[in-house]
Every structure is written in structure tokens, then in C-alpha cells.
Amino acid sequence: MALRDLLTTINPFSSHQETNDDNEEFKLPSMASLVIMLVMNFLLQVRHLHRTLQRSLTWSAPAHIGIIFIIVSSANEYAEYLGGNATFSGVVIGIPTGFAVLSLIPLTQCDKGLYKMPLHISCCFAIIGHVAYAVAYRANFLYLILIGRCLTGVSFTMFMYCKRYCTDPRIIGIRRRTTLAGWQVVCQGLGLSLGPFLGGLLYKIGFSNSIFNGYTSPGWIMAGIYAGFWVLVTQYFEDIPQPPPMTMMELSLPVAKGLEIEHCPNYSSAPATSLPLPIDESFRAQLSLITLSQWGVIICMCWFSMVCFFILGSWEANLPVFGAATANLRWSPFDAGNFIALGGIICFPFLLANILAARRIQDRKLLAFGTTVGLAGLTTFLSILYTDTVNYSSLFACWCTVALGFNIATAITLSLLSKQLPPYWNGRTSIVIQCSNFTGRVTGTIWGGSGVSVGMMNFVILEIVMVGIGVILFTTLWNKLKTKNG
Template identity: 80%
Template sequence: MDLEDLPNTIHPLSSGRESQTSDDEEEFKLPNMASLVIMLVMNFLLQISFFIIVSSANKYADYLGGNATFSGIVIGIPTGIAGLSLIPLTQYDKGMYKMPLHVSCCFAILGHVAYAVAYRANFLYLILIGRCLTGVSFSLFMYCKRYCTDPRIVGIRRRTTLATWQVVCQCLGLSLGPFFGGLLYKIGFSNSTFNGDTSPGWIMAGIYAGFWVLVTKYFKDVPPPPTVTELSLPISKDLEAEPCPDYPSVPATSPSLPIDESFRAQLSLITLTQWGVIVCMCWCSMVCFFILGSWEANLPVFGAATAHLHWSPFDAGNFIALGGITCFPFLLANLLAARRMQDRKLLAFGTTLGLAGLLAFLSILRTGKVNYGSLFACWFTVALGFNMATAITLSLLSKQLPPQWNGRTSVMIQCSNYTGRVTGAIWGGSGVSVGMLNYVGLEIAMVGIGAIMFTTLWKELKTKNG
């Protein structure tokens, strides 16, 4: 008699097939599409908000009595405020996303309005206050990254892909933000309320107001995490001994433990090597955003100060935008590479490419051969390389550590990003005054430190593709 003829008998291979199918579905799962689009679009809008003032901030600050270093602070300060904002937000978000989305939309509107009103009020520090308010909205950068690596809604083989989509949005914001900022400055709108300096603030405030309506109507939040009571339910000995399937080095924590004790138990199981990976990824993330932020803040100042360039905000905005938009097709191609190549190889390639751009820039500074073409080649290489690298850091960590650590690693990486952004923007604004050779030399040294850490931990950085 065949096994199929027995009504109450399970085929010995069926459970294996079902288990394999279930594992595949889990590894390739994706979140609700409308909600995913909202998070990606919000990431794009926040990038626009960050970059739209880059091309004209120096002129705006100068009109109100500030200098180039102050304009660098205005550009970079929001990310510092965003890092501080995560302290209360992560205490009350309950592991979910809708509340931070509402907070972000609200403060984006307030910040852009304050930035625009500073012209009429003729008050220099109001643009700084406005950017600080906008900085609260930038706290959502962390939630966008966490959403794309959240094990509740994203499979392990989809995280690098979604992180790369985030970088595509980042690149679009890097391109369109400075372009529109420079274009609005050139048009001028000779009006004390709506002009080249203030129009970016008014327009972005209106866009956020409309987008807030869409968030309220269409965003579907993730399921809430288990409560303490649910975590305290006893489980069978068989389940208690079962290891975490994706993290063989970290056993599953017994749900009978209280949350604080559970965290301490998980913490004790993180090895010295895993801590090394965490530090390495945080450093790489900080360096990437430090360099990107410093170049974005420095190019308008350096271009205006270089005699044979003599850029206006419109010229600087076009130059920055051209570098970003040229990177765009390569970042789309990177979406395909992310499914086939290991994260560590993509990170190594992006960082090496960015370093090549820095070394080329150092060379043209030393030889005095700075022109539009040579500077663009350096900017394109730096922008492409370090943008590619930023897609990897959090997705790699999310695959290395237990699912319960996703929120913590998201905060670690995002605080590294914020640190890089704010210090990079200040360094970029000060680049001409400290000397451009010193400016680029520091960036090369920071990449060198990351390279040492990266090569030391090369074997430990291996993860699943996708």
C-alpha cells in the first residue's frame, strides 16, 4: 500500500517541503506596499528638506549677518537635534511608526515656516531655530531605516534591497534639493515674504501639509510587539531549547524572563567579535555621512571662493544636483547587485570608489588643476561611492544580530549618521578657511581608519545576500 492511500498518514517528505516553503516565504517577505511607499517618499521629502537650502544657505546667512561657518552649522544642526529627539520618541513609539510619522510632518512644517519668516523678521538666529525644528522631523530617518530592516515585516533576504531603495531616494533628494533651491534663488521672487531665500521654506511646508493627509489616510502600522504579559507566558521545554534559526550563535531567549532580564541575557551573548562588527558599521556609517555632508556644504563655498569658478547659489545647486542625478542609474543597478553580492563586498566597493574620488581631489588641489570637469569627476565618484556604502551598514547588522536588536541597532546606526551629518556640514562650511588640503586630508584619514577595522573583521562580516 502506498503512503498516499493512508488517510491519516502524513507523507514523510511533506513536512520538510512545507517547512522549506515557510522559511523561504519568511526570508522574502515584504511590508504593506502603500505603507512602504509612504516611508520611502517620506525619506525622499526629508532628504529634499535637508538639501534644498544647501545652495543658498551661505547667501541667506550672509544677508542676515552670518558667515560661511554659520551656514555650515545651519545646514548640519538638524541632524544633531534629530539624534536628541530620538531619546523621547523611542521611549513612546511602542515599536511602531505612525506616531513618529505624525511628529515628523508637524515639525517639518513648523521648521520650514520659521526658516522662511527669518527674512522678514531680519533675525539671523531664526533660520537656526527653524532648522532645529526641522531637525525633530529628521528623527524619522531612523524610523525609515528601521522599517526597511524590521524582522516583523521584512525578510532577511529583502533588507539590503529595501535599504538600497532608501539610498535611491537619498540620491534623488541630494540631486533635486540643491537644484530646486538654486533655481528658486535664481528666480528670486523679489518680495520680502516670498523670495529666493524664503521660497524653499514656504513650498516645503505646503508639501508636508498635503503629505500629512496621505499619511493619516493610507499608512498602516506594523503589529504591536508582545506585551510583558505575553512574554511571560510559559513555554514547553522543546520550544525553550530551540535556537534562533537565523542567528545560530545566539540562543532564543526564554519568554518566561522579564524584559530587562531578557535584554541582559541577550547582551551577555553578544560576542567580542560581534561588538567589533557593531563598532565597525557605526564608524563606516558616520564616515560616509560625514564626507557626503561636508562636500554638500563645502561645494557652494569653495565654488564661490575659486576665482575661475565664481559660482552663484544657482550654479552650486546645479553642480551638486548633476553629480547626484548622474549617480542615479548606477544606484538602480546596485539594486540588482544587492540580490547577488554579499553586503561586505558592496560596502568595500563603495568605500573604495569614494576613497578614489578623495585621492583624485587631493591631487588636483596639489597641482592647482581645479576646473569644472575635474571637480565634477571627484564629486561624482565621492557621491556614488559613499551613497552606495550607506545602504549596507544597518542591513548588515540586522542580519548579524537577533531580531530583538533591530530597534537598538537602528538607533546606533542613525546616531552615527547624524553625528557624521552635523560635524561634516560644519567641517565643509569651514573647509576654505582651514585650508582645502587639510579639509580633504582629514576625510582620507577617517576612511583609512574604517579600512583597517573592515579588513580586520572581513570574515565576520559575511551575511546572506539580498
């Protein structure tokens, strides 16, 4: 068998239905560029979960544990070491997401629909931010931590660009988008497993060195990784070719051209205008073509995007708190980190299977399956809380089920929208979905950290209610959620 045939056989992006490499529905960008975007998503997940676990430490370190960490560079303890208080620690932990949201607005205005510039900006700010965060120990300058965290927050904008790239109709066929979204979820699973494990391992370095120690080592290592990755981006990433300039005739048909979309039967032809439409009028014209049912689909996907990350973030933050407060567990933060990482490892094979399933099963069915699995984990957890039968095995089964179900569901939101709406909406929906993700992650972490204080029954009931609202939405819109597989 020729090498090319062998690679085609084992290629996870290949499909038995594909008979022509130029088939529009199955198109893909260059493999090097695609791998770069997926690796970037993985690096962001490792760092993002690294910070999420830091956030959990703010609430989870009871006095009798002392200085024991799930991960190395705890922002809470690091800030206190340099003279900060608990309020400052909270600002340090939460500020990157705010800077990511603020940075999205100007960046999307000047990216010209391309990806190489955002990649360069993200790598640059990630390196500078991590170096500043690490140097703060040696400089003994508290506010350098805050500056470093703000800079790394700018690099979080690539979360949106990674999602947009994998649903971009210019380079990704309609039968590839859910598959690629599945690969992004695999990156989430890898980050969920490797983040706590590597952090705990690095903490064993200790604090004998004022430059490379338990607080600073993740910053230096991540800065080095991003520097090497930046070189690969410069050498191998191929951006989307710029289209030729539009003629006056083409400019006079902005609405009609936008209606040439993939699998969107609800759109009909619109009369062409004789003069170019101003941008604001063109946008209003585009909005007027979105039907009520399609607005319902948009709201449904945004809700699920927020809910999934709310629940995942709340559990990641709550497990160290709940485990430390439960009499028959009494976890240290390091124990909780290993517990979370083990759950990610267990889920990993199922997330890989989800990639294969995406090529044969409709998005709406995968969404329903993931939601059902996650909801089963929540209701089971509620029952063991009610019967006071919480132990390591029962809690682990609930965590694995919740993590698996809602990770699968996160793969669907943007890919389904990209198949429902015109191609020129992809950038807008990417921003909306990413803002929903950020909202869910931040509010979920806050809710998870306060879960023990508000009562664990209330903690779970709120999440079940949120999922229930989502179930009502996608049940009502079930027929409108139908899209092509893949």
C-alpha cells in the first residue's frame, strides 16, 4: 500500500462518503494550518484550565491544609506572597477574561477575516504576559502579576478564532465542521487532564531559586512553548487567500450574494438593488432576512454554549471545595487536581469516538445525547446528596458523566449555527458563541466556588434548571435544528 493511501486510511478527517478531493462539502485547508489551529486551541485550554484551578484555590484552601496546591503558580498565594490581599487576588484571577472580551472588538474590526495576524498577536501577548507573570517574583513587584495577566488575557481572543476557523465556509466544508469541533473538544479533554497533572509536578521544583521556582515555572515554560509555536506559525501557517476586489456590479448586490448559502432552505432570493447599500443598511437588510425560527436556533445555541461552560467551570471550581469539606474525603487541593485530571482521562476515548459519530449522526442528535448524559450525571449527584451517600466512587461517576456529556454538547453549538446561517454570518456567530462561553466560564466558576456555602443541593438544582430550559428550547425547535452530518 502506498504511503499516501495509508495516510488516507488513518486520517481522522477522511470520510467513506468522499469520492472527490474537490468536493465542496468535504473541503479542508492545508493540514499544517489546521493542525496549528488545533494545537493553539490545546495550548489555550491547558492555560485556561490552569487558571480555572487557580480560581478554585481562592475558595478551597482551608487553614489546616497549609500551602498545598493543585497546580504550581497559584495566583492567590503568589499575590499574597508579594503583599496583595484577597481582593487583589480575585482581580488577578478574573481579569484575563475581561481583557479577552474587550480585545475581541478591535481585533475583529481589523483582521480582514483572516487568521495569521490574530495568531501573531496571541503568541506575542502570551509570551510577554507569561514572562511578566514570572518576573514578578524576582522583581518583588505585585502589580507586575496584574500586568502579566492582562496581557495573557489578550491572547485568549484566539478561543474565538479557533472556533471560527473550524467553521469558516471559505475553507471548511459543511460536512467537516462538527468533526473539527469534536477535535476541539478533544483538546479540552487533553487540557483537563494535563493541566492539573503538570501543575502539580512543577510545584515539586520548590522555591530555592528566585527565578525558576514553584510560582514562576509555569510562566517560563509556557513562554518557551509559545515562542517555539510562534516560529511554526510563521513558517507553516497558510492564511486564507484574499478575494479579488469586487466590481461595482457585485457591490450593488450585497444581500443577494449573501443568500447563496449552504443548506439553508429558509432563505429565498431577494431583489437586487441598483445602488450599493451603506454598511448599516446592508446589515439591517441581512437581519431582516433572519426568520423567527432561526432567531430561536441562535438563542438556543447561545444558551447551550453558556450552560455547558457554566456547568463545566462550576464543577472544576467546586470539586476542590466540596472534596475538602466532605468528611469521608478530606481532599487536599492536590488530591482534587488528580481527581479532575483522572476524569478527563476517562472521558478522552469517548471524545475521540464522538469525532467518528459526528460524520454519521446529525448535530441535533449529538446535542441531545450530550445533554442527556450530562443531565443524568447531575440528577445522580442530586440523589446521592439527598441520600447522603457521597463517596469517592459515586462522585467520580457523576463527574465523568457530567464532563463527558457537556463536553460533547459544546462541540455542536457553533458548527450547527454555521450550517444554518449564511457564510457571512460566521464571524458574528463566532463572537456571540465565544462571549457566551466566557460568560458561562466566569459565572460558573464563581458559582462553583460558592457551592458549599449556598448549599450543594441548591448548587445542583440551579444547574438542572438551566439544562431543563435548554431541553425545552431544543425540543421546541427540534425540526429547525436539522443540518447535514459531519
